[in-house]
Amino acid sequence: MVDTYEYLDSTPAEEARRLAAVRRYQLVDRPAEPAYERIAYIAATILDTPIASVTMVEEDRVWLAACYGLTVRQIGAEPGLCASAIGHDGVYVVRDAATDPRTVAHPLVTGELKLRFYAAAPIRTRDGFRLGTVNVIDKRPRDPEHKQLRSLEYLAEIVADELELRLMAIRGAVAGA
Structure with a gap:
């Protein structure tokens, strides 16, 4: 198992709070929701990639809350991709993963x-936690335009807004029970 906090440059206590934030939205291990599937599709369309996803990064896995172009729902939390991207404020870009030292040994790069x-782009909550990403993937190296990357950031902000609405609905359901 990979300790997420080691590559997020945070303490175990901070990582525990981040993981609690991931759980409070009750999105992991649930069926994909249409709103997040639409966002993944839009991300793939804007960046013209065959694959896109909305992810939540847990301690030992990355849950794909929605995806376009993939059939898997989870992957390992190895450093280099989603688990590393949440450690950045802006868009995390790997132009050629086969030559980038951050990703050259990642199983999605070396595997099938x-x-x-x-x-x-990291999905950041109002209280500052980076839960996961809105990301795009291609099987060929790319050099995206600035406006494409900015669009990815906006999509991550939309996911964050949707998560807050989800949290209000969860809390409302609990209060009404």
Whole structure:
């Protein structure tokens, strides 16, 4: 198991709070929701990639809350992709994963997928936790335009807004019970 906090430059206590924030939205281990599937589709369309996803980064896995172009719902939390992207304020870009030292040994790069391009914007809550990403993947190296990367950031902000609405609904359901 990989300790997430080691590559997020945070303490175990901070990582525990981040993981509690991931759980409070009750999105992991649930069926994909149409709103997040639409966001993944839009991300893939804007960046013209065959794959996109909305992810939640847990301690030992990355849960794909929605995806376009993939059938898997979870992957390992190895450093280099989603688990590293949440440690950045802006968009995390890997133009050629086969030559980038951050990703060259990642299983999605060396394995069957042969990932080459990856860009991810962190999903940040109002209280500052980075829960996961809105990301795009291609099997060929890419050099995205600034406006494409800015669009990815906006999509991550939309996911964050949707998560807050989800949290209000969860809290309302509990209060009404």
